[in-house]
Amino acid sequence: MAEIIGSFYTSHVPAIGGAIAKGQQAAPYWKPFFDAFPPVRGWITAARPDIAVVVYNDHGLNFFLDKMPTFAVGAAPEYRNADEGWGIPQVAPFQGNEDLSWHLVESLVAADFDIVTCQEMFVDHAFSLPMALLWPDQRWPVRVVPVCVNTVLFPLPSAARCWKLGQAIGQAIQNWDSDARVVVMGTGGLSHQLEGERAGHINKAYDQRFLDSLSGDPTWVTRQSINDIVREVGTQGVELLNWLVARAAMPGAVKEVHRTYHIPISNTAAAVVALEARH
Amino acid sequence: MTTIRQVHDDIPGTMLFDSRAARKGYALNKMCYSFNDKANRDAFVADEAAYCARYGLNAEQRQAIAERDVLKLLAAGGNAYYLAKFAGIFGLDMQDIGAQQTGMSKEAFKAKLVAARDH
Numbered sequence: 001m002a003e004i005i006g007s008f009y010t011s012h013v014p015a016i017g018g019a020i021a022k023g024q025q026a027a028p029y030w031k032p033f034f035d036a037f038p039p040v041r042g043w044i045t046a047a048r049p050d051i052a053v054v055v056y057n058d059h060g061l062n063f064f065l066d067k068m069p070t071f072a073v074g075a076a077p078e079y080r081n082a083d084e085g086w087g088i089p090q091v092a093p094f095q096g097n098e099d100l101s102w103h104l105v106e107s108l109v110a111a112d113f114d115i116v117t118c119q120e121m122f123v124d125h126a127f128s129l130p131m132a133l134l135w136p137d138q139r140w141p142v143r144v145v146p147v148c149v150n151t152v153l154f155p156l157p158s159a160a161r162c163w164k165l166g167q168a169i170g171q172a173i174q175n176w177d178s179d180a181r182v183v184v185m186g187t188g189g190l191s192h193q194l195e196g197e198r199a200g201h202i203n204k205a206y207d208q209r210f211l212d213s214l215s216g217d218p219t220w221v222t223r224q225s226i227n228d229i230v231r232e233v234g235t236q237g238v239e240l241l242n243w244l245v246a247r248a249a250m251p252g253a254v255k256e257v258h259r260t261y262h263i264p265i266s267n268t269a270a271a272v273v274a275l276e277a278r279h
Numbered sequence: 280m281t282t283i284r285q286v287h288d289d290i291p292g293t294m295l296f297d298s299r300a301a302r303k304g305y306a307l308n309k310m311c312y313s314f315n316d317k318a319n320r321d322a323f324v325a326d327e328a329a330y331c332a333r334y335g336l337n338a339e340q341r342q343a344i345a346e347r348d349v350l351k352l353l354a355a356g357g358n359a360y361y362l363a364k365f366a367g368i369f370g371l372d373m374q375d376i377g378a379q380q381t382g383m384s385k386e387a388f389k390a391k392l393v394a395a396r397d398h
Contacts, residue, residue, distance in 0.1 A: 014363075015372065059360040064312045065301060085314045085364030152360055154297040195349070195359040198292030199377040200388060202395035231290045235359065264392040267373045 002100075002176040005047045005183055006277050007246045007254075008040065009214075010133060011270040012056065012126040012187040012239075017088050020132060029265075036260035036272035037133055043257050043274050044134055049183040051097050052142045053104075053169065054127050055245040056187045057151040059084065061124035068153045069116035071165060073108065074146035075101035076121050081128045091128045097143035100176060104145060107172035113165055121146060126242075130187045142183070151188070151239050159229065160222040162241045166248025174251055186246030188239025190261075192268035195235060202269045206232040207261065210240060211271060215256050218247050236268075253278040296358045304356020307344075310334035311361035320368050349380050 016033075019025065025034040061084050063069065077098060081090040105117050123146055132138055147169065150156060157165075173182050190210065193201040210233075213220035221229065221244055230238050258274040294300065310331065313319040323330040331341045343351035347369065352362055366376055378388040 060312055060358075060364065061315060065305060065308055065358075083315055083317060085320070085367040087317060087367075152296065152358065153301055154295050193293065194363070194373060194376065195353055195380065196292045196294055197350070197380060198290070199380045200391055201292075202392065202398075204395055204398050227290070227295075230293070230295065235293060235295065263396045267377055267392060269395065 002173050002178045002180045002182055004170060004173055004249065004251055004277055005049055005181050006043075006257075007184045007186065007250055007275045008044065008130070008134070009186045009243050009246065009271065009273040010130045011189060011265065011268055011272070012129045013266045013268050013270065014084070014086065014125050014129075015266040016129050016133070017125055018086075020136075021088050032262040033260070033265050033270050033272075036258065040258050040272060040274050041134060043276070044183065047183065047276070048181055049142050050180040051100055051145065051182045052131070052185055053100075053145045053147060053173065053182060053249070054130065054185045054187065055147045055149060055166075055242045056123075056126035056130075057239055057242060058148050059124050059126060059152070062118075062122040063148070065153060068150055069148070070150045070157050071113060072116040072118055072148040073101060073105050074118050074121045074123075074148075075105055076119055079121055079123045079127075079144065079146060081124065082122050084124055091132050092138045092140065094123065094131070094140055094144045097145055097180075099178070100173070100180070100182075101145050103176050104147075104169060104172050107175065108165070108168055111168040113168060126187050130185055147245065149242055149245060151236075151241055154226075156226050156238065156241065158226060159224060159241060159244055162244045163219060163222045163248045166245035169245065170249030170251055173249065184246045184249045186243035188242045189233065189237055190240060190269045190271045191233035191237040193234030193236060194267060198234070200267055201234045202263060203232050203234070203237070204263065204269065207269050207271065211259060211261065211273065214243070214247055214273060214275065215254055247275070250275065250277055251279075294353055300356045300358065302356070304340075304358060306335045306337070307340045307352070307356055308358050308361040310336065311357070311365045314364040314368060324368065349376055
């Protein structure tokens with residue numbers, strides 16, 4: 001059976017792509033964020049994953065408001081990034097793992113999750129930047145399966161529902177007849193709000209509590225409504241739902257092997273976390 | 280039967296992108312979504328009015344586009360993620376956008392972000 005080796009979490013602010021394109025990783029503004037990655041790369045290299053299941057939200061590259069799935073799973077042989085409106089360089093294409101994709105699709109529908117299945121799918125910065133941060137040479141050593149959560153058009157799925165989706169993903173991976181080693185990734189957040197008179201909202205105390213909860217009390221957020229979460233962490237901070245799905249996929253106890261929290265990159269409180277599965 | 284709507288207006292300075300904005304802003308957001316393609320960005324820059332007309336923007340939306348006024352674009356039903364593609368045409372970053380909406384200088388807005396470290 002497949003093994004979940006751990007989970008990895010990072011903010012996915014588009015400006016990270018600009019910093020990578022301009023080679024600004026060591027600039028004073030960016031260094032506190034990029035410094036998170038050498039140790040995380042050491043961890044993930046040692047953990048030898050074959051596949052990354054990446055939980056993220058699309059920002060208007062693959063999905064528009066004409067058809068907005070609450071949960072979508074990629075089942076394509078290949079996934080490409082594309083111009084999102086800013087004309088920055090695109091990363092190398094990603095190779096999918098169709099066997100795991102279809103196993104997830106079948107398992108999730110059997111578990112009463114009415115997901116959308118995508119045999120063609122563009123993946124935006126929320127998918128590509130975390131990959132490029134882990135593997136800066138962009139020679140991807142893993143196959144990928146995208147899982148997209150609607151954090152754009154309200155109503156959003158509740159935190160409790162996202163937790164259950166993550167649990168079902170985790171169980172499906174562990175029931176998959178394969179010797180693959182799988183890392184689950186959650187991208188986005190933490191607190192930030194781009195729009196309205198409250199633009200620039202950051203909530204360090206909530207973010208810290210959330211980061212602590214990932215190890216000690218991972219269902220903490222599931223006891224909060226979407227409105228409560230948005231009030232605390234902002235209209236885009238609600239992307240922490242992606243983290244929650246990834247965290248819920250972890251099969252048992254976890255050990256935090258890395259944590260970085262830095263304010264700000266762009267308008268965002270940035271965070272990077274790695275959790276190892278303790279079998 | 281009870282209807283449960285996820286509509287909330289109790290977060291200061293915040294408009295959730297719910298059914299009201301989605302219905303009002305569809306044409307505006309569809310136009311901004313088209314800016315993923317450089318050819319469309321170029322077509323907009325070449326003739327803004329014609330491009331807005333092609334997507335059926337109403338008078339409120341056309342004025343907000345012409346004024347590059349983010350709060351008015353939001354009030355006209357715009358969604359932040361699609362509006363970001365519009366802002367990209369002019370090379371504006373999120374600190375420009377934040378400063379405009381909060382009535383601050385860009386430097387003051389950036390200082391406000393940094394100050395969140397100490398809260």
